[in-house]
Amino acid sequence: MKEKLQSIREEALKQIQSADVPEKLNDVRVRFLGKKGELTAVLKGMKDVAAEERPKVGQMVNEVRQEIEGILDETKKKMDAKIREEKLKAEVIDVTLPSKKNVVGHRHPNTIAQEEVERIFIGMGYEVVEGPEIEYDLYNFEKLNIPADHPAKDEQDTFYINKDIVLRTQTSPVQARVMEQGKLPIRMISPGRVFRSDEVDATHSPSFYQIEGLVVDKNISFADLKGTLEVFAKELFGPETKTKFRPHHFPFTEPSAEVDVTCFKCGGKGCRFCKGSGWIEILGCGMVHPHVLEMCGIDPDEYTGFAFGVGLERIALLKYEIDDMRLLYENDIRFLKQF
Numbered sequence: 001m002k003e004k005l006q007s008i009r010e011e012a013l014k015q016i017q018s019a020d021v022p023e024k025l026n027d028v029r030v031r032f033l034g035k036k037g038e039l040t041a042v043l044k045g046m047k048d049v050a051a052e053e054r055p056k057v058g059q060m061v062n063e064v065r066q067e068i069e070g071i072l073d074e075t076k077k078k079m080d081a082k083i084r085e086e087k088l089k090a091e092v093i094d095v096t097l098p099s100k101k102n103v104v105g106h107r108h109p110n111t112i113a114q115e116e117v118e119r120i121f122i123g124m125g126y127e128v129v130e131g132p133e134i135e136y137d138l139y140n141f142e143k144l145n146i147p148a149d150h151p152a153k154d155e156q157d158t159f160y161i162n163k164d165i166v167l168r169t170q171t172s173p174v175q176a177r178v179m180e181q182g183k184l185p186i187r188m189i190s191p192g193r194v195f196r197s198d199e200v201d202a203t204h205s206p207s208f209y210q211i212e213g214l215v216v217d218k219n220i221s222f223a224d225l226k227g228t229l230e231v232f233a234k235e236l237f238g239p240e241t242k243t244k245f246r247p248h249h250f251p252f253t254e255p256s257a258e259v260d261v262t263c264f265k266c267g268g269k270g271c272r273f274c275k276g277s278g279w280i281e282i283l284g285c286g287m288v289h290p291h292v293l294e295m296c297g298i299d300p301d302e303y304t305g306f307a308f309g310v311g312l313e314r315i316a317l318l319k320y321e322i323d324d325m326r327l328l329y330e331n332d333i334r335f336l337k338q339f
Contacts, residue, residue: 133168
């Protein structure tokens with residue numbers, strides 16, 4: 001038995017010495033120490049050994065097992081260290097090279113402008129309401145007092161999916177949908193993307209963003225509209241900002257106006273930015289047309305309201321003195337990281 005154990009020990013050591021990869025060391029462990037290994041077979045054959053010899057044989061088997069395990073572990077450590085050293089040599093890192101910088105994203109100027117406008121109107125008690133970008137002609141035009149023969153419905157200006165469905169040209173359809181629900185009073189703004197059949201240039205795009213506001217309640221007057229927009233302008237462009245209302249025409253409001261603010265570059269004195277006038281146009285507004293209220297199921301004799309609409313890109317262009325709208329959509333990191 002002693003000779004057999006000595007033979008197993010020598011064979012195991014020989015196999016360990018000849019192993020050059022960890023997988024071969026594992027094969028040696030399985031062959032000699034595994035459940036069906038040679039040392040395990042010796043232990044299973046103990047029943048054939050005389051009773052008085054069994055303790056001595058058992059001790060010899062354990063000694064051989066411990067020796068083989070110890071040499072296996074030590075050899076594996078040396079082998080792993082050698083492999084790691086070779087790997088490090090092959091993967092030399094030149095610490096003098098410049099490191100890779102993580103590119104951190106920036107909020108888009110449009111997003112900054114939208115959040116600022118929403119903050120101002122939420123502070124005045126308005127709610128933010130969103131609606132579908134693909135809209136029925138009924139809500140996009142007819143319920144806003146835009147008749148079938150109106151130039152705005154021409155295919156030159158509007159993207160039609162079919163004769164009844166369009167890509168919305170404004171976010172006013174959201175206002176019509178809210179008015180239809182009949183939950184009065186209403187104080188809301190509706191930001192979102194809109195679409196016009198325009199050529200791409202420095203001031204136009206076929207897809208851009210608008211924020212439109214609506215208030216419907218009893219005894220709402222033009223004075224309420226003026227007060228609201230004056231507060232909005234002062235919050236957005238600074239407390240010294242003044243507003244000027246110019247008569248205009250929109251199908252869904254009567255009376256209608258366009259709003260100018262004093263140039264925040266020159267304070268109204270006249271400069272290159274405002275083309276010498278001292279004023280900059282920012283939005284359109286007016287009192288909601290009685291016929292629009294009627295079509296949405298609201299009694300115009302009892303309720304009145306006002307509406308306004310401002311282009312987000314226009315606010316971003318003015319606020320950050322950007323002279324080309326296309327810069328907002330080119331995803332040039334050199335431009336965007338300035339915000």
